[in-house]
Amino acid sequence: MTVPLPFQQYICEACGYVYDEALGDADGGLPPGTRLADIPDDWACPLCGVSKHDFVPYVAPCLDQLRQQAGRVALVRSRKVGRAGQGAEGSVVIVGGGSAGWQMAEALRASDAELPITLVSACAGDRYDKPLLSVALARGLPPGQLVKESGAQAASRLRLNLMAHTHAVRVCPATRQLRTTRGVVPYSHLVLAHGAEPVLPDMLAASLCWRINHLAVYQKLRAALDGASHELLIVGAGLIGSELANDLALGGHRVTLLDTQAEPLARWQSEQAGQKVLQAWQGLPIRFVGDVQLAAAERVQGRIRVSTRCGQVFEADQLIAATGLHTPSRLARTAGLSWDQGIAVEAQTLRTSQAGIYALGDCITVEGQASRYIEPIARQAKTIAAQICGGEPQPYQVRPMVVRVKTTSMPLTLH
Amino acid sequence: MNPADMPQHPASPSAEAPTALMAAIEAIAQGPLKQQVEAIDRGLYPQLIMRDLARVGAMSAHLDTDTQGADYGLAIRAMAEVSRVCGATGFMMWCQAVCGLYLQQSGNPALTGSLLQAHIEGRGLGGTALSNPMKSYAQIEGMLLRARAVEGGYRVSGTLPWVSNLGPGQYCGAIASVNSGAAGEPHEIMFLLHCDAPGVELRECPSFSGMEGTGTYALRLTEHFVGADQLIADPTRPFIASIRAAFVMLQCGMAVGVTQGAIDSIWAVEGQLGHVNQFLDDRPDALQAELDELTARVMQLAETPFDTSQEFFIDVLDARAHGAELCLRAAQSALMHQGARGYLLSSEVQRRVRESHFVAIVTPAIKHLRKEIARLSAEEMPA
Numbered sequence: 001m002t003v004p005l006p007f008q009q010y011i012c013e014a015c016g017y018v019y020d021e022a023l024g025d026a027d028g029g030l031p032p033g034t035r036l037a038d039i040p041d042d043w044a045c046p047l048c049g050v051s052k053h054d055f056v057p058y059v060a061p062c063l064d065q066l067r068q069q070a071g072r073v074a075l076v077r078s079r080k081v082g083r084a085g086q087g088a089e090g091s092v093v094i095v096g097g098g099s100a101g102w103q104m105a106e107a108l109r110a111s112d113a114e115l116p117i118t119l120v121s122a123c124a125g126d127r128y129d130k131p132l133l134s135v136a137l138a139r140g141l142p143p144g145q146l147v148k149e150s151g152a153q154a155a156s157r158l159r160l161n162l163m164a165h166t167h168a169v170r171v172c173p174a175t176r177q178l179r180t181t182r183g184v185v186p187y188s189h190l191v192l193a194h195g196a197e198p199v200l201p202d203m204l205a206a207s208l209c210w211r212i213n214h215l216a217v218y219q220k221l222r223a224a225l226d227g228a229s230h231e232l233l234i235v236g237a238g239l240i241g242s243e244l245a246n247d248l249a250l251g252g253h254r255v256t257l258l259d260t261q262a263e264p265l266a267r268w269q270s271e272q273a274g275q276k277v278l279q280a281w282q283g284l285p286i287r288f289v290g291d292v293q294l295a296a297a298e299r300v301q302g303r304i305r306v307s308t309r310c311g312q313v314f315e316a317d318q319l320i321a322a323t324g325l326h327t328p329s330r331l332a333r334t335a336g337l338s339w340d341q342g343i344a345v346e347a348q349t350l351r352t353s354q355a356g357i358y359a360l361g362d363c364i365t366v367e368g369q370a371s372r373y374i375e376p377i378a379r380q381a382k383t384i385a386a387q388i389c390g391g392e393p394q395p396y397q398v399r400p401m402v403v404r405v406k407t408t409s410m411p412l413t414l415h
Numbered sequence: 416m417n418p419a420d421m422p423q424h425p426a427s428p429s430a431e432a433p434t435a436l437m438a439a440i441e442a443i444a445q446g447p448l449k450q451q452v453e454a455i456d457r458g459l460y461p462q463l464i465m466r467d468l469a470r471v472g473a474m475s476a477h478l479d480t481d482t483q484g485a486d487y488g489l490a491i492r493a494m495a496e497v498s499r500v501c502g503a504t505g506f507m508m509w510c511q512a513v514c515g516l517y518l519q520q521s522g523n524p525a526l527t528g529s530l531l532q533a534h535i536e537g538r539g540l541g542g543t544a545l546s547n548p549m550k551s552y553a554q555i556e557g558m559l560l561r562a563r564a565v566e567g568g569y570r571v572s573g574t575l576p577w578v579s580n581l582g583p584g585q586y587c588g589a590i591a592s593v594n595s596g597a598a599g600e601p602h603e604i605m606f607l608l609h610c611d612a613p614g615v616e617l618r619e620c621p622s623f624s625g626m627e628g629t630g631t632y633a634l635r636l637t638e639h640f641v642g643a644d645q646l647i648a649d650p651t652r653p654f655i656a657s658i659r660a661a662f663v664m665l666q667c668g669m670a671v672g673v674t675q676g677a678i679d680s681i682w683a684v685e686g687q688l689g690h691v692n693q694f695l696d697d698r699p700d701a702l703q704a705e706l707d708e709l710t711a712r713v714m715q716l717a718e719t720p721f722d723t724s725q726e727f728f729i730d731v732l733d734a735r736a737h738g739a740e741l742c743l744r745a746a747q748s749a750l751m752h753q754g755a756r757g758y759l760l761s762s763e764v765q766r767r768v769r770e771s772h773f774v775a776i777v778t779p780a781i782k783h784l785r786k787e788i789a790r791l792s793a794e795e796m797p798a
Contacts, residue, residue: 014574046621184740208797
């Protein structure tokens, strides 16, 4: 004797109607106990009219589990500030979950224990030191070890509303609202700290080359390198490209480094930085090829092939681009902010051209000059916090930067 | 400077044409449409009004013809003027307008000739069955229509729920995925689907909470033959990439119009109820300022409807989302401002609340728009 199979449920992929074999569909002429397989082809979903072929097996999800998942999201959005369409007195909205965004939040909280703060971050908002991404490649550190504090922990410690994995889309200055992919956030003050992003030359498709500008990308590249030794091609021998070459070579990979200039670190030519760094690399598997212009890049049988205008061809397992940074202009454009190779801010106050909007970090320029280093960020944050919280003015001072190139064998200090 | 000295676009209509068009549309909207709006909400398909609107040019301002240059801003304003009175008819104008866009952009002589001409003049009425494929391209759901290549064309089967501006003798643009044996790049075809063709069946839908007169049916296809004369695009992805911004942008007309209608209803009771209404959120002047700013933004986007850059498309998606959000707030606020009289089942305020819900949930719904913006904003990296 065969035991009949238990009745199943099926869900309509078009509209979500659930067909339960045990119940059938009386209005559609299916008595209780009608198996999906036995439903005639001309039967239609009672809600949307599709046929049984658009139904898939359905198991009711565990509600407790769903609530738990939703709860985790709610945790980082626990303090909803203000309401759309209203002035939301006193709420400060920070865009950017990197060093600049978090230091801004720290400075504001240090000045005012009660100030409502919302931080909007495109990523999880985990706190880590970006310059260490390259070092981590040398040491093969797991991504988790780079995180000093998770975004959720930092949000709870600073008592702020973290909107993680949320893209800021548009600033509406007239209504003082920030439009995001998770709704509209009203602000009294807006601080842009969204940084700069890698810029690629036209012939390099984004799908072909890595840009190591975020923890999540580091994580993906680590997975792609998977503990083995690889041939890597790095395009761009500026500060970031040179450090990556150094650290990836230390990490056991064979590196070819290309640049349009004759030497690496050509910006510091007067200090002979290129010669010094090439000397420092003598014992490492790094091959520098200067004076080349890229012509094309393509994927050939799982490997990357790059050709130059002078006819040279390079092949590698992975291609990494370090061809410069630019500031995304979307928020500045929609807010109508003055722009000068970046968000133009007033030197001493870091105010933008629009009332109530400040900016700091990699996304700003002072008199047309970007300064994409870590040191000024904390001072910038204090300058802005003093104005928002009404403390003693702390005018920002532009200082000349000293750059330390982290080549392990021969550290270079450049001015 | 004398306006006559300004350079003229060679195919642009005379300066009076847009004004004349808007006046003709207003006459229809405030006349016969206003009289039928309740009946349309409950299920009357306003075929005559649709034909009249087409005849005056209300659903073809965005199409290049021998006598006019394409004007997306005018097309959106036309839709807004009608939606201000009847959201359902405004929605059908969008259906008709994008169907015309498909026909014209197809470049298929079998579709761009007399068929397109009839469509422009309102002798032909049609819609768009792209809700499902658009969600499929945005990785929200799977494709419901499936095609297989046969001698001279394709055979298409499957069912599409909820396609609007349909009826006997009418048609719509549709997309089917092509079953190919090999696992390669996905391949789809886009075609003009005639409701009366063999292998096509219209099925009644269950009742919706409003907008019942939109000629909305489920479409069931059984081995329906698609030949070269019906093909709008093959493959579809480059075609969709070129029209997607125009497709979404045109919908802003509905949002702008329904919002304006809601603001009108608030002003209608201001004299009598202003003394208490002043305590409400979302007062009409604030709503109007936000609507004007949004409209200006949409008009600017409408100057370059075929800009294929990602930044531009994100701007279009966000304007559409803002329109839906504003529409919801304005309709809700109108109900608060009107109080009990707006709660009557026969009240236009009550109807407009349901229309605003439609603007917010019709593809692309607010959640789809946000998900798509997030998807487009993510950095692309090697797999």
